[in-house]
Amino acid sequence: MLSNRVAKQFDVLESQKEASMGGGQLQSYSHIREALLEMGAKSSVIDQLSLPALTAVFEIVRECSTASQAKKPGRPKRGALAENLSSLDKKILKALLSSTGTVSSATLSRELGVPLSTVHRRRKWIESYLVDKSYTLKAESFGMRTAELFISTKNGSTSAVAGELLRMCDVVYSVWRTMSESGIDLAAKVICRDHEDLANILERISSISSIDKVRWCNYIRVVGRNNYPSSSIPM
Template sequence: MLLQGMEKLGINAKSLESLTLEQLHDLFNRLNKLTLSTSSSSHSNNQKERYPLHVDGAILSPIDKHMLKLLLASNGDVSSMTLSKELGIPLTTVQRRRKRLTEFLDVSCSLALRKFDLRSITFFIAAENGMSTNIAKEILTWPSVISVARTLSNNNIDIKADVVLKTNKEIIDFSEKVKMMPGVKELFWTESIELIGKNSDVLYSKIDST
């Protein structure tokens, strides 16, 4: 029986006739484990080729990519029923896939500040070494500050603060207050006055390339 098993594994049984029964058992077990290991590895590789892995182990099928584009185009504001009709798949499938795909989207809702005669000002701040976190946390507690983030840049800017203000005087006062903080080296601010356009095709191509 052992020799028959060896032949199934592609081994010439005649070359093993000089081995003892114990040696044959040991050799058979080793070869059998090796065969199973190789088969498992081959199956795993085939699965990877069929279902390619992407960022953080996520799997994006062609349907996932199409759905992601539709969600992106609508800023997430599209019904699952509409997606179901557009993609030609059951509503339950859409709902399940949509829930998983939300991790790939940053969807937000912001106030139309101009309607309230308000302005969105972004301040960029350069700080002394080791001071950026403390400065950022302090600024975040101030009135009119929406968000604060630490940054990396090629011009030594360490902090970005998004602030809602109304007048030029308020911008100047805020700037002076920041400059007076210990550890602040430099500051400048910007304000978007007109959106020229958006190029969503870039994001769509990134989805396709994953």
């Protein structure tokens, strides 16, 4: 597979560059040239390019190959994209997760010793395919509260119930398909003003004929947050 070959060549290139930091541009040029030749590039074309141009070509080829892997039709194999991550991708991903996405590309470039243009390209790809970014309303700032509902459904009607819940967009803002030992099929997050408002929402949702039982919990305040466990990303 081309994407695997490109990722491996990129890792080799990165390790060679780190091992020869004092070797000058000539050695870096040689490493990149060899990597591109290994991927099937023509030497007559490569030899006309400068070191910055060679580096840009290599990164573009790698980005195209990993993007094409991401866009293949059908359900991707679990972990398929992660298998093609280079060591640089993993470093950027860990930095983003540990900072909840607030770290700047300029900071990443400086800390990783990588050109800013490279960080921009790799970060864009990572944020497109490997991480979820979204804004969540601070309900308490508007005098509102959030609650989570745990719903058991009847007779294989889980998907239909999920659709009905999502149509209640005035109060329901997310629905999750779940699997549990307690027979909970769906989890839904709702926003409410007070306990009376929550009671009305519960009554409204419980009236759906295919729902067997609704359990709920009310979020009172945030105790604390941890960053995503980036140690789960193999280096």
